[in-house]
Amino acid sequence: MFVCALTTEETETKNSRIEALLALIARGDTAAVGRLYDLIKTDVFAYALSKTGNKQDADDIMQDTFVKIFKFAKQYTPKGKPMAWIITIELNLIRRHFQVNARTVSLEGQYERAFMNESPEQSVINNAFLKELLLRLNEDEREVISLHIVSGMKHREIAKVLGKPLSTVLSKYNRAIKKLQLVVKEERNA
Amino acid sequence: MRKELKEKLQGAFAEETPDCKQNVILACEQVTQDPAPVKPSSQGRERQSNFFGRLATALACAFVFILGIFVGSILPVSQTATAETFVYLDVNPSIELSLDENNYVLSCNAANDDAEAVLQNMQLKGVEIKTALNAIVGAMYVKGYLAAEDNSMLISVDTNDAKNTGLFLTYLTDQVNQVFADSDMECSIIAQGVSADEELKRRAEENGVSVGKMQLVEKMIDEIEEFDENSRAQLSQMSIKELNLIYATKPEKEDGKKDDVISGNVGGYVSTNDALATVLTALSIEQNSVEWSKVSALPAHRGDMRMIYAVTLKLKNDYTVYRYEVDCVTGEIVDGNTQGGGEQPNEPNEPNEPNDPNGGFHSGSH
Numbered sequence: 001m002f003v004c005a006l007t008t009e010e011t012e013t014k015n016s017r018i019e020a021l022l023a024l025i026a027r028g029d030t031a032a033v034g035r036l037y038d039l040i041k042t043d044v045f046a047y048a049l050s051k052t053g054n055k056q057d058a059d060d061i062m063q064d065t066f067v068k069i070f071k072f073a074k075q076y077t078p079k080g081k082p083m084a085w086i087i088t089i090e091l092n093l094i095r096r097h098f099q100v101n102a103r104t105v106s107l108e109g110q111y112e113r114a115f116m117n118e119s120p121e122q123s124v125i126n127n128a129f130l131k132e133l134l135l136r137l138n139e140d141e142r143e144v145i146s147l148h149i150v151s152g153m154k155h156r157e158i159a160k161v162l163g164k165p166l167s168t169v170l171s172k173y174n175r176a177i178k179k180l181q182l183v184v185k186e187e188r189n190a
Numbered sequence: 191m192r193k194e195l196k197e198k199l200q201g202a203f204a205e206e207t208p209d210c211k212q213n214v215i216l217a218c219e220q221v222t223q224d225p226a227p228v229k230p231s232s233q234g235r236e237r238q239s240n241f242f243g244r245l246a247t248a249l250a251c252a253f254v255f256i257l258g259i260f261v262g263s264i265l266p267v268s269q270t271a272t273a274e275t276f277v278y279l280d281v282n283p284s285i286e287l288s289l290d291e292n293n294y295v296l297s298c299n300a301a302n303d304d305a306e307a308v309l310q311n312m313q314l315k316g317v318e319i320k321t322a323l324n325a326i327v328g329a330m331y332v333k334g335y336l337a338a339e340d341n342s343m344l345i346s347v348d349t350n351d352a353k354n355t356g357l358f359l360t361y362l363t364d365q366v367n368q369v370f371a372d373s374d375m376e377c378s379i380i381a382q383g384v385s386a387d388e389e390l391k392r393r394a395e396e397n398g399v400s401v402g403k404m405q406l407v408e409k410m411i412d413e414i415e416e417f418d419e420n421s422r423a424q425l426s427q428m429s430i431k432e433l434n435l436i437y438a439t440k441p442e443k444e445d446g447k448k449d450d451v452i453s454g455n456v457g458g459y460v461s462t463n464d465a466l467a468t469v470l471t472a473l474s475i476e477q478n479s480v481e482w483s484k485v486s487a488l489p490a491h492r493g494d495m496r497m498i499y500a501v502t503l504k505l506k507n508d509y510t511v512y513r514y515e516v517d518c519v520t521g522e523i524v525d526g527n528t529q530g531g532g533e534q535p536n537e538p539n540e541p542n543e544p545n546d547p548n549g550g551f552h553s554g555s556h
Contacts, residue, residue: 026223030218030219033214033215033218037211037214041207042200042203042204042207045203045206049203049206055206059208059210062210063210063213063217066214066217066218067214067217067218067221070218070221070223071221071222071223072223073223074223074224075224125206126205129198129199129202130202130203130205130206133202138477145199146203149196149199149200150199150200150203177195180199181195184195184198
């Protein structure tokens with residue numbers, strides 16, 4: 001029924017690599033940060049973009065997340081779920097970002113600013129499918145999609161990190177998939 | 191279809207991900223890693239809700255309180271040491287500590303009556319700051335200034351070595367977090383560096399608060415347009431929890447600079463998102479119809495001690511600006527009006543009288 005994200009084997013391998021890199025980073029190895037960046041940059045960026053709906057903000061949050069990972073790497077206890085730890089760091093930064101802004105801006109408004117003419121060039125989202133995703137999915141749906149499909153986190157892990165019931169995560173995921181399948185179908189028919 | 195969808199999604203995000211690896215590495219090279227392993231937050235833990243759980247918490251706090259008295263009475267203090275660092279702790283009690291270069295307490299002063307009650311019979315001279323923090327937090331709990339949850343504490347540091355202020359603040363915050371976590375208590379901590387000049391000290395004394403709380407109040411007056419010089423006394427009398435809520439929801443700085451005050455999530459209040467959702471529901475407005483919105487916590491202007499969220503929002507393709515007030519504790523709308531040319535979407539407006547004291551505002555009672 002669900003779109004399968006990464007296979008279990010792929011996820012476990014990825015998690016093992018992340019934990020090995022975190023161990024190096026904990027010893028102050030900045031080159032290991034670069035390797036971790038290569039491995040999970042899309043995961044971290046996708047989550048920030050799904051929450052903020054703004055490419056420039058997502059870029060800033062992504063960079064801050066890697067710096068925080070470096071800063072707090074010694075505090076990570078290997079449990080086989082490093083993405084949950086990383087996403088928790090990122091989520092705190094995102095909350096802080098919204099607190100500092102002290103506003104709740106319509107995500108559609110942010111999306112419009114992100115790729116309409118009034119935005120700086122670096123904020124422009126070029127990928128047509130991503131534009132549709134940002135337009136049609138709400139924040140919660142985008143959040144679950146990015147964590148499951150891009151980061152390969154299990155629904156149960158997502159529920160735990162976000163502090164939401166598993167049933168809520170599953171229903172949001174289902175709704176998001178249906179909307180995205182419709183987009184794919186429309187693209188085919190166009 | 192599913193495989194295609196998965197690949198499309200992964201490809202789309204990958205295509206848009208910017209390359210800032212070198213920036214990240216450069217930034218990391220300038221960051222000092224946090225050496226202290228921090229115990230996981232108590233957030234996920236099962237809370238002690240039974241009588242014996244609470245009793246154990248009280249006993250634990252009482253123990254560190256007594257330990258503070260005992261340890262302080264037997265340790266010697268150098269009479270010639272000079273203060274290198276000042277630490278200000280505020281809940282409602284405001285306490286000022288001066289420390290020597292090895293972070294041992296040289297003096298401990300009460301800045302208000304509540305603090306005198308907390309420090310009664312407590313000898314903290316010669317005690318390491320970590321032990322002093324344990325004792326003070328324990329005493330605050332025992333004397334009822336801290337509860338099991340939804341607490342807020344302001345930690346301010348004034349040090350000769352400005353470069354290390356951030357690191358020392360992190361250390362103190364970790365220590366206080368640890369005390370709360372060990373006792374299954376929750377606390378949101380605000381941390382700030384302080385540069386105390388004579389004028390700030392004078393105002394602090396005048397208002398019966400610590401220098402740290404006074405600086406936070408001064409920052410609020412500077413940065414939040416709803417406050418001015420006349421707000422100083424009112425803000426000084428507010429609890430740290432209330433100031434924390436206001437600070438956490440204040441607008442960003444106009445110059446785009448990052449804030450130098452670290453504020454945590456404030457418990458015991460409805461969230462800003464929920465406050466906005468309440469207004470949208472009352473107005474029968476969909477979230478996607480909103481062009482922009484702003485939610486700021488403020489003290490209610492009705493002589494009562496309530497905190498309210500001032501919710502302001504504007505709809506797309508509409509000049510109407512909706513301004514509502516939501517009680518921060520109950521989440522109920524307590525006042526509201528509409529300004530501008532659009533129509534109120536939920537219910538028919540009363541036509542304005544020619545001499546409408548609201549100056550064109552349509553009152554919306556809910």
